[in-house]
Amino acid sequence: MTGETYALIRLLQVSDSAFPSGAFAFSSGLETLVNEGRARNAADIRAVLTGQILPRWASFDRPFLQAAHAAGGDIARLAGIDARCHAQNSADRLAEAARRIGRSLLSVHARIGTPGAAEYRAAINAPRLREMTGYEPVVQGLVGSGLGLSVAQTELSGLHTVTMGFVSAAVRLGRLGAIEAQALLAAASAQMAEILETPAPAHPGAFSPFAEIAALRRNTAHASLFAT
Amino acid sequence: MTRISEMPDSPAPGPARVGIGGPVGSGKTALIEALIPIFVERGVELAVVTNDLVTKEDARRLQAGGLIDPRRVVAVEAGACPHTVIREDPTLNIAAADDLEARFPGLDLILIESGGDNLASTFSLDLVDWWMFVIDVGQGDDIPRKRGPGIMLCDLLVVNKLDLAPHVFVDAQAILAEAREVRAGTPVIGCRCKGAQIEGVAEIADAIMRAVLFRQVAA
Numbered sequence: 001m002t003g004e005t006y007a008l009i010r011l012l013q014v015s016d017s018a019f020p021s022g023a024f025a026f027s028s029g030l031e032t033l034v035n036e037g038r039a040r041n042a043a044d045i046r047a048v049l050t051g052q053i054l055p056r057w058a059s060f061d062r063p064f065l066q067a068a069h070a071a072g073g074d075i076a077r078l079a080g081i082d083a084r085c086h087a088q089n090s091a092d093r094l095a096e097a098a099r100r101i102g103r104s105l106l107s108v109h110a111r112i113g114t115p116g117a118a119e120y121r122a123a124i125n126a127p128r129l130r131e132m133t134g135y136e137p138v139v140q141g142l143v144g145s146g147l148g149l150s151v152a153q154t155e156l157s158g159l160h161t162v163t164m165g166f167v168s169a170a171v172r173l174g175r176l177g178a179i180e181a182q183a184l185l186a187a188a189s190a191q192m193a194e195i196l197e198t199p200a201p202a203h204p205g206a207f208s209p210f211a212e213i214a215a216l217r218r219n220t221a222h223a224s225l226f227a228t
Numbered sequence: 229m230t231r232i233s234e235m236p237d238s239p240a241p242g243p244a245r246v247g248i249g250g251p252v253g254s255g256k257t258a259l260i261e262a263l264i265p266i267f268v269e270r271g272v273e274l275a276v277v278t279n280d281l282v283t284k285e286d287a288r289r290l291q292a293g294g295l296i297d298p299r300r301v302v303a304v305e306a307g308a309c310p311h312t313v314i315r316e317d318p319t320l321n322i323a324a325a326d327d328l329e330a331r332f333p334g335l336d337l338i339l340i341e342s343g344g345d346n347l348a349s350t351f352s353l354d355l356v357d358w359w360m361f362v363i364d365v366g367q368g369d370d371i372p373r374k375r376g377p378g379i380m381l382c383d384l385l386v387v388n389k390l391d392l393a394p395h396v397f398v399d400a401q402a403i404l405a406e407a408r409e410v411r412a413g414t415p416v417i418g419c420r421c422k423g424a425q426i427e428g429v430a431e432i433a434d435a436i437m438r439a440v441l442f443r444q445v446a447a
């Protein structure tokens with residue numbers, strides 16, 4: 001067994017949709033777009049994925065993930081990255097979703113003994129920190145470094161997770177067939193590869209107003225399947 | 229085999245977590261409503277997590293019912309998957325229960341109601357210590373015979389709405405007998421949790437207290 005093979009096995013494990021993180025209960029604003037009739041079919045879903053979801057990950061989540069990976073389990077540095085992620089997260093609902101997913105991911109990794117996870121979880125457990133730390137890309141970066149994944153592997157996993165989460169929400173919302181979903185993933189792969197092969201922006205910034213505003217517009221009185 | 233609870237960072241023993249699963253409309257929320265006054269009377273500190281498919285209807289119903297402090301009831305959105313959120317990926321429910329535990333330090337018991345599902349739904353033991361499955365006589369007298377993991381694997385099978393049996397042309401005692409037979413002696417309780425004559429609910433409370441609260445309950 002080489003270290004590289006071991007890393008690949010762990011990469012597959014943590015990137016699998018069977019890895020529990022609660023992410024399946026979030027649609028990144030898609031449910032609102034569907035309810036409003038703005039996303040009706042596979043073409044609309046593809047437009048939201050390629051125009052909003054992937055660019056948002058590339059410009060916003062990715063720099064935080066990279067920074068957290070580079071922090072190598074240093075709790076003070078991770079907390080600082082989380083604080084910056086919190087300050088820059090302009091869409092409340094998406095921020096809350098990212099914290100809920102990040103925090104549950106962190107507790108699962110703490111429970112299965114991923115290096116660094118229990119320590120960071122204890123560090124951000126104080127009630128005052130609950131609403132501002134534990135963001136998904138920060139936890140992904142921490143976990144990737146704890147598992148011995150390279151930053152490129154960790155990014156691959158992060159992008160895969162957000163893409164699969166969005167596409168599977170579209171299937172459950174009945175706007176995309178299961179096979180159409182695979183065609184969409186195949187079609188989006190080139191863009192995903194390009195994102196990963198281009199350097200991340202030096203400073204995180206997000207511009208995906210369509211999906212963000214949809215997530216904010218979500219009417220809490222309205223019956224909903226998803227938490228965003 | 230190493231149990232998850234023996235792995236690093238296993239949570240401190242807190243309130244017992246009890247799951248309530250079962251098909252749509254079998255009376256899961258009604259059972260909780262009937263159990264609350266019994267637990268209150270017995271001095272058991274209680275909180276509830278509900279998992280509704282598309283609304284927070286069950287949480288609102290319990291919050292508005294005046295039986296329990298509304299802050300002790302939280303709803304989890306299941307992302308269209310009532311069984312995923314209690315079995316394959318119970319993390320959101322675990323987080324909701326952890327949150328209740330942190331906010332109400334004296335809790336003895338957290339009841340977790342699943343969204344209505346089919347006979348195959350089961351609870352992850354990462355999430356609950358013990359769980360029951362609620363069916364009702366109106367769903368057909370062949371339900372126990374159809375087995376299904378929900379019916380076979382639960383710690384307690386509850387057969388609700390005994391009062392309806394004559395109206396849906398089934399024999400309640402025969403359903404209970406068959407349920408006991410397929411479950412090979414593991415517990416089955418028949419009940420009625422609505423209307424003037426509530427029955428069987430105190431026995432369900434006894435079963436919960438014996439199994440997870442380790443309280444002495446007169447047989």
Ligand SMILES: Nc1nc2c(ncn2[C@@H]2O[C@H](COP(=O)(O)OP(=O)(O)OP(=O)(O)O)[C@@H](O)[C@H]2O)c(=O)[nH]1
Nearest residue numbers: 251252253254255256257258343344389420421422
């Ligand atoms: N006759 C009779 N009706 C009952 C009994 N228990 C519940 N009901 C009725 O059955 C219906 C469904 O009850 P709920 O408690 O909402 O069922 P549930 O399993 O929580 O439903 P979901 O959460 O939607 O899956 C309601 O109309 C109740 O009043 C009972 O013992 N007898």
Ligand SMILES: [Mg+2]
Nearest residue numbers: 256257286341
């Ligand atoms: Mg209910």
